[in-house]
Amino acid sequence: MRVDGREITVSGSLLQPLTRRTNDILRVVLSGLFLAIVIFSSLITRNEWVALEQSISQIVGVLTPTQANLVYIGYGIALLALPFVILVGLIVSRQWKLLGAYGATAAIAGLALSVTGEGLAAPRWHFDLSERLDSVTSQFVDDPRWIAMLAAVLTVSGPWLPARWRRWWWTLLLAFVPVHLVISAIVPARSLFGLAVGWFVGALVVLAVGTPGLEVPLDGAVRAMARRGCIVSALTVVRPAGAGPLQLLATCEGHQTAAVMELYGPHQRGGGVLRQLWSKVRLRDRETAPLHASMRRLVEHRALMAIAIGQLGLANTSTISVAALDRGWTLYAHTPARGTPINEHSMPVGRVWEALRELHDCQISHGDLRSSEITVADDTVLFGGFDKAEYGTTDAQLRSDIAQLLVTTTDLYDAPSAVRAAIDAFGKDTVLAASRRLTKAAVPQPIRQSVRDAGAVISEARDEVKRQTLVDEIRTETVTRFTRSQIIQLVLLIALVYVAYPFLSSVPTFVTELRTANWWWALVGLAASGLTYIGAAASLWACADGLVTLRGLTVMQVANKFAATTTPAGVGGLALSARYLQKGGVSPMRATTAVALQQSVQVLTHIGLLIFFSTAAGVSADLDRFVPDAAVLYLVAGLALGLIGTFLLVPKLRRWLSTAVRPRLQEMIGHLTELAREPKRLAIIVAGCAATTLGNAFALWAAIEAFGGDTSFITVTVVTMVGGTLASAAPTPGGVGAVEAALIGGLAAFGMPAAVAVPAVLLYRVLTIWLPVFAGWQVMRWMTKNGRI
Structure with a gap:
């Protein structure tokens, strides 16, 4: 040179390698949106667009028929020659590798618009010049396949050729819109559709083959x-x-x-x-x-x-x-980086932390403390990179630096020495606050990828911080605005609101129907709802080996109703139960085990009762209407088998099953095995769990009787347990919306009229959810004030 x-x-x-640039990805997204808009406007708002075009044509269409024909013929000739000009341009610029993509893109775009219900439709070009705009060139201009092919080859060849050529060619292609308006003609919807399809096909090909730098x-x-x-x-x-x-x-x-x-x-x-x-x-x-x-x-x-x-x-x-x-x-x-990488040097870990402290004293954060960005020269620790460094940084970014260096030094040295050096440099409180960021979400991905086993290293560092700072638990700090689970819950919530809206809109009817309700049956349902608190308290008391009083646990269950209902999936109720056991003198590990054991037995009892009552309902009622079609069952079974096969074949998923799921299953099976050796204790737990399920079923049956319904207790039990299953899976607090829809639909499947099912279900929810929630709020405040939770 x-x-x-x-x-x-x-x-x-x-020579730069072919890359998939951000522009290529954005082009695919934008072309897809444009295609969707064209389809939407063609199907729904085409009449409005035609009226608008006609009004515009009357204003700008000043050409005579002869002049319009000349303009249209000239433009058609230019558009007919355009692909050959592009081809010659590629040959002149010696873009030999692009010729294959050029031909493939044109073929794909043309064939995509030639597919019909009867096969491939060939172009019907002819030479009849009797009509005003019916010429050979107009047939190409108005043919969506030709427009699609032009848009596709322009898109795929554009990144390889000079920008001036690309701009002129796109201007010529898009000129068919003003040309139609000037000659007082309507822009064919099929031409716009061809343009959108061609752009989308070309964008996909560009993304697949890459573009040159x-x-x-x-x-x-x-x-x-x-x-x-x-x-x-x-x-x-x-x-x-x-x-x-x-x-x-x-x-x-x-x-x-x-x-x-x-x-x-x-x-x-x-x-x-x-x-x-x-x-x-x-x-x-x-x-x-x-x-x-x-x-x-x-x-x-x-x-x-x-x-x-x-x-x-x-x-x-x-x-x-x-x-x-x-x-x-x-x-x-x-200048080139000075020194040797930290992983090749025997520098004491304390010197690394002292260097970071010097940065933080000047209110500078590094933001990318991988081992590859830390070197040692003349017994001095040096930093490199600085892509994410900040001057005058926030306290959150300073704590993020400490968390990153904890992960890096734990991987390079060991957890005890890394945490000890961090505490010596920053103090116990600062390190403890920063350790709240030792999570997958808070530790940046480059840091996690730079260590041998990110999950194990992060857990090791957290455990060592807890040991050296003498704390029982490190509360995770929230660094994101939202999580993946929150997005899923939002989508499900919108869907559930849409499904449950017809049922929730019948609340005014429910208020009117209350005047005709039998209030004695409502009191019976309220008493049955109270039975569930005693059953849940008894099962938890047996799981905790009677270390707390049954009376206190019963009172706690009322507060638990508020905590479980106001949080998705009832996680608040589980946390409250464990907290109450700890305040009662049970160790944290034992309290967590007791709550998990109760939930495990509750699930098994629920499944057993569901099988039993479903069998009984199948004999006494028409259960076929409540069971999906055989095709749906086969589809669900196929999806389940496919999911199992995916988990078994994908190494990462298989590793997750063996390291995360299997130990917990083994622990739960071990607890259940120990419980089976104590029949009396097992009977109390199972009876308490069964009382919880059957109490809810009896409350719904009483609510149905309050409105004059006539159905068997077996049928109501099946419907209630299905609704309870949905409540545990629904992301809404207390299963609001999902449970009402499931219960009303289930009762309707067994032939109950909506005039009885809707108010009965709403009364059941009032007795088992809303009244206990308000009472539980007051009980929870009282327990908090008295230090019981």
Whole structure:
């Protein structure tokens, strides 16, 4: 390479690999949205668009019929020649590899619009020139297949050719819209559809085959280095451009050491912006740094942070130059990293933590404390990277640094020495607060990927912090605005509200029906609801070996109703039960085991009762209407078998089953085995769990009798247990919406009219949920005030 009269040797390949840029992904998304909009407008709002086009044509359509024909014929000839011009352009620019993608894209787009219910429909081009706009060229302009082929080949060839050609060709293709308006014609919906299909097909092909990077402006980079006193004599490619920058090693004349040149291409900007926006959306404000408007600002920030940290003597690189180059490239040049990696050095772990403390004393956070970004030179710990470093940072980012270094040093050294050094450098309270971030969500993915077993290392560090700070539990800190489970719950909640709305809208009817209800039966249902608290208290009392009083547990169950109903899946009730047992003198491990044992027996009892009463209901009632069709059952069975096969074949899922699920199942089976050796205790637990299920069923049966319904207790029990199963699976607190819909639908399946089923179910929910919730709130406040929970 020759720059300003000097010959510079370039070693290595500058040819950038095909990459799937962020622009390619966005193109697919936008083309898909455009296709959906075209389909929607064609099917629903086409008449309005035709009226609008007619009114516009009357204003701008000033051409005579002869002039309109000439314009249309000329435009049609240009559009007919366009694909051949593109083909010649590809051949002239010697884009031989693109010719296959060019032909495949055109074929896919054309065939996609040629498929009909009777097979492939060939174009019907003819040469009848008797009509005003019925010419050979108009047949191509109005044929959606031709438009689709043009849009597809333009899309797939655009990234390979000069921008000027691409802009002119797209302008020519899209001109069919104003041309139709000028000649007082309506834009054919099929042409717009062909344009949308062609763009979408071309975008998919571009995403599949990848696009080339732009030519690297090495001459500009060499001149920028010369302005900083580094006269480059040779360049060696260290890493080609791709997901990261193009990295070169420059040999400077008259300098002892070389310089590292990092060139960031224009196609990397989109991905960086999207990652920043995603972090802003996903993480809380205190967790994220200000947005960088461009790649240049991001590179400048990194260079300035290297200068600031270098003044403290803690940076392993020094900034040489930052410059904006031609064609959207940005140069960041710095000295090579000094020292040896920390994982190859026997530096004491305390020195690493002291270096981080020096950074934090100046209110600087690093943000990426992987072992690869930490080096040792002359017995001094140095940091590199600085992509995520911040000056004047927040306390949350400082705590994140401590959590990251806990993970890294635990992996490099061991947990006891790493935690001990962290406490010596920052203090017990600071380390304890930072350890709340030792979770998968709070530890950044690059840090987790840099250690041997992220889950085990994080757990080891948390356990060691608990041991050295003498705390029983470290409460997890929430760093995200939302979690995956919350998104799923929101989607399910919207679906459940949609399903349950017709039933909830009948509340005014329920108020009217209450005037005709038999209140004695309502009192019987309320008493049956109270039986469930005694049963739950008795089962938990037996699971805890009678270490707490049965009376206290019964009172606690009332408060438990409030805690379980106001939290999804009843997790609040489980936590309250464990907390009450701990306050009663039961150890935390024993309390958790007792609650888990009760839930396990409750599930098994529920399943046993469901099988028993379903069998009884099948004999005494028409259960066929309540059972799905055989096709649905086969589909569910097939999906279940497929899911089991997936878990057994995928190594990661199989490892999760063996490391996370199997130990818990073995523990539960062990507890149940020990319980089977104590028949008296087992009988109390099973009886209590059965009382809980049957008490709810009896309450619903009483509510049905209150409104004059006539059905058997067996039928009501089956419906109640199905509703209880939905309540445990529904993401809404207390299963609101899902339970009502399931109970009303179940009663209707057994032939009960809606005039009885709807008010009976609503009365049942009032007796078993809403009245106990208000009472449980007061009981919970009383227990909190008296220190019982």
